[in-house]
Amino acid sequence: MIPVILSGGSGSRLWPLSRKLYPKQFLALAGVRTLFQQTVQRLGFEGVERPLIVCNQEHRFIVNEQLGVIGVSAQCILMEPFGRNTAPAVAIAALKVLAEGRDELLLVLPADHVITDEAALRQALEIARAAAEEGEMVLFGIPAERPETGFGYIKTAGSDSDSALIPGAYRVEQFVEKPDIVRASEFVRSGGYYWNSGMFLFRASRYLDELRSYESDIYDTCVLALERSKVEREVVQIDAGTFECCPDNSIDYAVMEKTSRACVVPLAAGWSDVGSWSSLWEVHAKDGNGNVLKGDVVVENSHSCYVHGNSKLVALLGMEDVVVVETKDAVMIAHKDSVQDVKKLVNALDAEGRQETRSHCVVYRPWGGYDSVDAGTRHQVKHITVKPGAQLSLQMHHHRAEHWIVVSGTARVTCDDKSFLLTENQSTYIPIASVHRLANPGKIPLEIIEVQSGSYLGEDDIERLEDVYGRTDKVKG
Amino acid sequence: MIPVILSGGSGSRLWPLSRKLYPKQFLALAGVRTLFQQTVQRLGFEGVERPLIVCNQEHRFIVNEQLGVIGVSAQCILMEPFGRNTAPAVAIAALKVLAEGRDELLLVLPADHVITDEAALRQALEIARAAAEEGEMVLFGIPAERPETGFGYIKTAGSDSDSALIPGAYRVEQFVEKPDIVRASEFVRSGGYYWNSGMFLFRASRYLDELRSYESDIYDTCVLALERSKVEREVVQIDAGTFECCPDNSIDYAVMEKTSRACVVPLAAGWSDVGSWSSLWEVHAKDGNGNVLKGDVVVENSHSCYVHGNSKLVALLGMEDVVVVETKDAVMIAHKDSVQDVKKLVNALDAEGRQETRSHCVVYRPWGGYDSVDAGTRHQVKHITVKPGAQLSLQMHHHRAEHWIVVSGTARVTCDDKSFLLTENQSTYIPIASVHRLANPGKIPLEIIEVQSGSYLGEDDIERLEDVYGRTDKVKG
Structure with missing residues (x-):
C-alpha cells in the first residue's frame, strides 16, 4: 500500500x-x-x-x-x-x-x-x-x-x-x-x-x-x-x-x-478536514468559557471564541462566537457564521494584488528565511536567519547596497574577490553591483540584520550566479 | 478671560x-x-x-x-x-x-x-x-x-x-x-x-x-x-x-x-467627551453600513463598527456593533456594550507590569523619536528619526555597542574625540563605553537604523553627559 x-x-x-x-x-x-x-x-x-x-x-x-x-x-x-x-x-x-x-x-x-x-x-x-x-x-x-x-x-x-x-x-x-x-x-x-x-x-x-x-x-x-x-x-x-x-x-x-x-x-x-476557522475551533480543547486562546491573548466576558495571536497582544472584550487571527501583517476578525466567506475575501484581496494573501512577513527559503522588519521609500531592514551549513546564492543587485550586521553566530562573507568571517557585533558593507554571498559555516543559526539602501528595493533585483539549491527564479537569496 | x-x-x-x-x-x-x-x-x-x-x-x-x-x-x-x-x-x-x-x-x-x-x-x-x-x-x-x-x-x-x-x-x-x-x-x-x-x-x-x-x-x-x-x-x-x-x-x-x-x-x-470608543464612533461620519473605518481596513457584511488599523491590514467579516483598534503592539476587539470595561482591562494589564499600556512602539522624544522594529536576546533594531537641527544627549552605554546606518538625511556623529558627517547609505560603529552623540545638522529629518548589540539592552543603560533639553532621567537619547 x-x-x-x-x-x-x-x-x-x-x-x-x-x-x-x-x-x-x-x-x-x-x-x-x-x-x-x-x-x-x-x-x-x-x-x-x-x-x-x-x-x-x-x-x-x-x-x-x-x-x-x-x-x-x-x-x-x-x-x-x-x-x-x-x-x-x-x-x-x-x-x-x-x-x-x-x-x-x-x-x-x-x-x-x-x-x-x-x-x-x-x-x-x-x-x-x-x-x-x-x-x-x-x-x-x-x-x-x-x-x-x-x-x-x-x-x-x-x-x-x-x-x-x-x-x-x-x-x-x-x-x-x-x-x-x-x-x-x-x-x-x-x-x-x-x-x-x-x-x-x-x-x-x-x-x-x-x-x-x-x-x-x-x-x-x-x-x-x-x-x-x-x-x-x-x-x-x-x-x-x-x-x-x-x-x-x-x-x-x-x-x-x-x-x-x-x-x-x-x-x-x-x-x-479543518476546513474553516470554526472547524479548527471545534477540534481544540476549550477553556471554561468555551474559548480557544493561542498566543498573547487576554479576554474579558467573552465566550466560544477562537483567538490566535502571533505577533502582539490581543485583547477581547464582550465578544461571542468570534474568530480573531492576528499575524504580523494582517488581522482578521470574523463571526463564526461568516468564516466560509474568508475564501471570498482572500480572492478579493488577490484581485487587488495584495501580498498579504501570498506570503507572510517571515519568508521561508531553503537556506533559512527572513523577516522584513522595517521599510521606507529608499531603505528596507531584514532580519535574516541562515541555517548551520547553509548558504545563499552567489548574487548581485543593480539598485541596492546592503549593510550586514551579525547579531548571532558566524558568517562567511564573500564580496567580489574577498572572503572573510564575521562574528557577533561585526558588520560589513556590500556595495551596489558587487558579487556577494552569505554563508553560515558554523553549528548554530546565523542571525544578521540587513539594511538595504537604494532607489529600487524589489525582490527581483537579483542576478543569481550560482545556487546550491538549483534555483533560477528571481527571488531573494 | x-x-x-x-x-x-x-x-x-x-x-x-x-x-x-x-x-x-x-x-x-x-x-x-x-x-x-x-x-x-x-x-x-x-x-x-x-x-x-x-x-x-x-x-x-x-x-x-x-x-x-x-x-x-x-x-x-x-x-x-x-x-x-x-x-x-x-x-x-x-x-x-x-x-x-x-x-x-x-x-x-x-x-x-x-x-x-x-x-x-x-x-x-x-x-x-x-x-x-x-x-x-x-x-x-x-x-x-x-x-x-x-x-x-x-x-x-x-x-x-x-x-x-x-x-x-x-x-x-x-x-x-x-x-x-x-x-x-x-x-x-x-x-x-x-x-x-x-x-x-x-x-x-x-x-x-x-x-x-x-x-x-x-x-x-x-x-x-x-x-x-x-x-x-x-x-x-x-x-x-x-x-x-x-x-x-x-x-x-x-x-x-x-x-x-x-x-x-x-x-x-x-x-x-470622547470618553469611550463607542462615543468616538458616534462623533464620526459613517459609511452606508454605519461603519467608521480608518487605515487599511476591509469589511464584508459588517455593520455599525468602528475599525482603526494603524500598522497592518485589518479584515472584518460578519461583525456588528464592534470596535477594533489595531496598533503596532496590541489589538483590541470589543463589543460596543463592553467598551466601558477597557479601563478595567488596562488596569489589569498595568498590574501585570505590561508596557503596552504605558507607551507605543513608536516613542516620542524632544529631538524626534524611535520605533523598535526588531529585538532578540542580544540585539535590538531601532528606526530613529531626528528632527532638523535637533540632537540627542552626549551619552555612553556600559553594555551595548551600536551600529548606525543613515537611510535618509545627514547625521553629525560625535564618537569620543572624533566628529564627522554621515549621509545616506553610510554607516558607523559606536563601541561599548565610547562617549557619543547623534545630531541632525540638516534641513530634512534624519533617519537612521540603529542595531544594538550586547548582553543588556535596557533603556536605562545610559549615562547622560550633556543634554540640550535639560533631561537627567535615564531614558534613551
Missing part, C-alpha cells in the same frame, strides 16, 4: 495564518507537528510503504524540510507547476508507480486533515484493503452525525450486513452535492449517509482504467506530462507546458461518481 | 491608541489636529487670553511640540509630577494667576473634548461671562437628550426665565451621580437636566475663596506646592514632595456641589 499524499492546496479558508507560499497543511494547527507531518506520521505501520507526495513546486523546500524534521524520506515527490485538482494529481502518481512496474494499492490522503483515533483508522484501512484487493474503489466515508452543509454526502445501499460487499464496505447508492440545512438534517436522521472525506484506496491500474474510460483527456495529458517531466533523484518536476492543458477536475467528479466499482468504508476516527 | 486647559488625563478608556506616555488628548482622534490642539484653537477669539496649561510632566515635550505646530505659546505651563484630580490643578492655576496680580476669569476646559459648533460655544461663553462677572461659578451643562448612564447629571431650578439668574444661566438645584438607565430616561423625559461637561468659568479669587472654606487642606497644600515650585520662564514644575500630600479631589465634589454660587449655562454645541 503506497500513500499518495495530496499536498497541493492553498488553504485560503484559513487565511491569514495560511498563505499561498506557506499554506495550512504546513502549519502546526493541531499539535506540535504540522498537518502534513501528522498525515505522514500516522501511516508509520507495517504494510504501508514510504509516501509519494504531490505538491506545488513553490512548496518543495517546505516539504523537504518538514519530512527531514520527522526523519521520513518520500519515495517520490511529484511537483506540480500549478494545481489541476485531484484527478490529474492522482493520475500522475498512479502512472509513476505503474512505470516502475509496481501496480500497488494507492492510499490517497489529503495532507491537511486531522484524525485523532489512529486505531480506528487502521481498522478501516484493513477493511478497505480487502475491498480494494477485490478491485473495488474505496472511498472513506465519515458517518454524518451533524447536519453539516459544507460537505458532499454519500448515500450507501444500506449498512446491514446483507448489502455489504465485504463486512464493513458498502456499495455507493448516490452522491449528493452539499445540501442545505433541511436536507442535511434529514440525512442525519435517516442514517446511511456519509461525508466524503476525500480519502480513497484503490489499485493504481484500476484508477487509471476508470479514468481513461470516463475522462480520457485527463488520462492522455497526464501520460504526456509525466513523460516530459524532469526527473532528478526522487523528485519529478511535472512539465508545465503539457500540464497546463490538463482539465481541472476532482477524483469524485471524474471517476468516483461514474464508476460502478465505488464503495464506502466508514471511518469513525475523529476526522476533521 | 484666561483658559485653563486641563491636560493631565491618561485616557485609558481609549487604549490601545491612547497610552500613558501619549494619551488621548494628544491624538488626532477627530480631525487633522489633536484634541488638545483643537481645544486651544477654538479659543482663538477676542477677549480670551493665551492659555494656561496644566499637564503631567511626562508630557511636557508633547505639549510644547503640539503648541508649536499651531503657533500658540502658552502663558504658563504648570507641570504636575502626578495627577491629583481637577480641584488641585485648578487651584494652582488660580494661585499662579493671582500671584501675578491678575484676578481674571478662569475658563476651565478639559483638553480632550470635542465641540463642533463654535458659534454656540461663543454664545454660551458670553452668558457665562456675565454670570461670572457677578461672582457666580458657572458650570457648562450639556442638555441631556439621551439617557446616558456614564455621566453625572445636574438638575436646574427650572429653565423658565423667572428662575434664571441672568438670561441663560440657571441656579443648580441638585447634582445627581451617574444614574441607571431607568432614572436617566426619567431625567431626559422631565427636562431641566444637564450633563456635567467638566467645563467651568469663575473668577480666580472666587474659586480659591470657596475652596479654602470647603477644602482648606487642598488650598493650603496647593499654596505651599506652588511656593516650592521650580519656575523657569513660563514653565512651573510643581514640587512633588508637597503635591504628593495633596488630597485627590474633583472640582465638582470639592467646590461645585457645596457652594451656593453654582449655576448652569447650557451648552448645545455638538459636545462629546
Whole structure:
C-alpha cells in the first residue's frame, strides 16, 4: 500500500495564518507537528510503504524540510507547476508507480486533515484493503452525525450486513452535492449517509482504467506530462507546458461518481478536514468559557471564541462566537457564521494584488528565511536567519547596497574577490553591483540584520550566479 | 478671560491608541489636529487670553511640540509630577494667576473634548461671562437628550426665565451621580437636566475663596506646592514632595456641589467627551453600513463598527456593533456594550507590569523619536528619526555597542574625540563605553537604523553627559 499524499492546496479558508507560499497543511494547527507531518506520521505501520507526495513546486523546500524534521524520506515527490485538482494529481502518481512496474494499492490522503483515533483508522484501512484487493474503489466515508452543509454526502445501499460487499464496505447508492440545512438534517436522521472525506484506496491500474474510460483527456495529458517531466533523484518536476492543458477536475467528479466499482468504508476516527476557522475551533480543547486562546491573548466576558495571536497582544472584550487571527501583517476578525466567506475575501484581496494573501512577513527559503522588519521609500531592514551549513546564492543587485550586521553566530562573507568571517557585533558593507554571498559555516543559526539602501528595493533585483539549491527564479537569496 | 486647559488625563478608556506616555488628548482622534490642539484653537477669539496649561510632566515635550505646530505659546505651563484630580490643578492655576496680580476669569476646559459648533460655544461663553462677572461659578451643562448612564447629571431650578439668574444661566438645584438607565430616561423625559461637561468659568479669587472654606487642606497644600515650585520662564514644575500630600479631589465634589454660587449655562454645541470608543464612533461620519473605518481596513457584511488599523491590514467579516483598534503592539476587539470595561482591562494589564499600556512602539522624544522594529536576546533594531537641527544627549552605554546606518538625511556623529558627517547609505560603529552623540545638522529629518548589540539592552543603560533639553532621567537619547 503506497500513500499518495495530496499536498497541493492553498488553504485560503484559513487565511491569514495560511498563505499561498506557506499554506495550512504546513502549519502546526493541531499539535506540535504540522498537518502534513501528522498525515505522514500516522501511516508509520507495517504494510504501508514510504509516501509519494504531490505538491506545488513553490512548496518543495517546505516539504523537504518538514519530512527531514520527522526523519521520513518520500519515495517520490511529484511537483506540480500549478494545481489541476485531484484527478490529474492522482493520475500522475498512479502512472509513476505503474512505470516502475509496481501496480500497488494507492492510499490517497489529503495532507491537511486531522484524525485523532489512529486505531480506528487502521481498522478501516484493513477493511478497505480487502475491498480494494477485490478491485473495488474505496472511498472513506465519515458517518454524518451533524447536519453539516459544507460537505458532499454519500448515500450507501444500506449498512446491514446483507448489502455489504465485504463486512464493513458498502456499495455507493448516490452522491449528493452539499445540501442545505433541511436536507442535511434529514440525512442525519435517516442514517446511511456519509461525508466524503476525500480519502480513497484503490489499485493504481484500476484508477487509471476508470479514468481513461470516463475522462480520457485527463488520462492522455497526464501520460504526456509525466513523460516530459524532469526527473532528478526522487523528485519529478511535472512539465508545465503539457500540464497546463490538463482539465481541472476532482477524483469524485471524474471517476468516483461514474464508476460502478465505488464503495464506502466508514471511518469513525475523529476526522476533521479543518476546513474553516470554526472547524479548527471545534477540534481544540476549550477553556471554561468555551474559548480557544493561542498566543498573547487576554479576554474579558467573552465566550466560544477562537483567538490566535502571533505577533502582539490581543485583547477581547464582550465578544461571542468570534474568530480573531492576528499575524504580523494582517488581522482578521470574523463571526463564526461568516468564516466560509474568508475564501471570498482572500480572492478579493488577490484581485487587488495584495501580498498579504501570498506570503507572510517571515519568508521561508531553503537556506533559512527572513523577516522584513522595517521599510521606507529608499531603505528596507531584514532580519535574516541562515541555517548551520547553509548558504545563499552567489548574487548581485543593480539598485541596492546592503549593510550586514551579525547579531548571532558566524558568517562567511564573500564580496567580489574577498572572503572573510564575521562574528557577533561585526558588520560589513556590500556595495551596489558587487558579487556577494552569505554563508553560515558554523553549528548554530546565523542571525544578521540587513539594511538595504537604494532607489529600487524589489525582490527581483537579483542576478543569481550560482545556487546550491538549483534555483533560477528571481527571488531573494 | 484666561483658559485653563486641563491636560493631565491618561485616557485609558481609549487604549490601545491612547497610552500613558501619549494619551488621548494628544491624538488626532477627530480631525487633522489633536484634541488638545483643537481645544486651544477654538479659543482663538477676542477677549480670551493665551492659555494656561496644566499637564503631567511626562508630557511636557508633547505639549510644547503640539503648541508649536499651531503657533500658540502658552502663558504658563504648570507641570504636575502626578495627577491629583481637577480641584488641585485648578487651584494652582488660580494661585499662579493671582500671584501675578491678575484676578481674571478662569475658563476651565478639559483638553480632550470635542465641540463642533463654535458659534454656540461663543454664545454660551458670553452668558457665562456675565454670570461670572457677578461672582457666580458657572458650570457648562450639556442638555441631556439621551439617557446616558456614564455621566453625572445636574438638575436646574427650572429653565423658565423667572428662575434664571441672568438670561441663560440657571441656579443648580441638585447634582445627581451617574444614574441607571431607568432614572436617566426619567431625567431626559422631565427636562431641566444637564450633563456635567467638566467645563467651568469663575473668577480666580472666587474659586480659591470657596475652596479654602470647603477644602482648606487642598488650598493650603496647593499654596505651599506652588511656593516650592521650580519656575523657569513660563514653565512651573510643581514640587512633588508637597503635591504628593495633596488630597485627590474633583472640582465638582470639592467646590461645585457645596457652594451656593453654582449655576448652569447650557451648552448645545455638538459636545462629546470622547470618553469611550463607542462615543468616538458616534462623533464620526459613517459609511452606508454605519461603519467608521480608518487605515487599511476591509469589511464584508459588517455593520455599525468602528475599525482603526494603524500598522497592518485589518479584515472584518460578519461583525456588528464592534470596535477594533489595531496598533503596532496590541489589538483590541470589543463589543460596543463592553467598551466601558477597557479601563478595567488596562488596569489589569498595568498590574501585570505590561508596557503596552504605558507607551507605543513608536516613542516620542524632544529631538524626534524611535520605533523598535526588531529585538532578540542580544540585539535590538531601532528606526530613529531626528528632527532638523535637533540632537540627542552626549551619552555612553556600559553594555551595548551600536551600529548606525543613515537611510535618509545627514547625521553629525560625535564618537569620543572624533566628529564627522554621515549621509545616506553610510554607516558607523559606536563601541561599548565610547562617549557619543547623534545630531541632525540638516534641513530634512534624519533617519537612521540603529542595531544594538550586547548582553543588556535596557533603556536605562545610559549615562547622560550633556543634554540640550535639560533631561537627567535615564531614558534613551
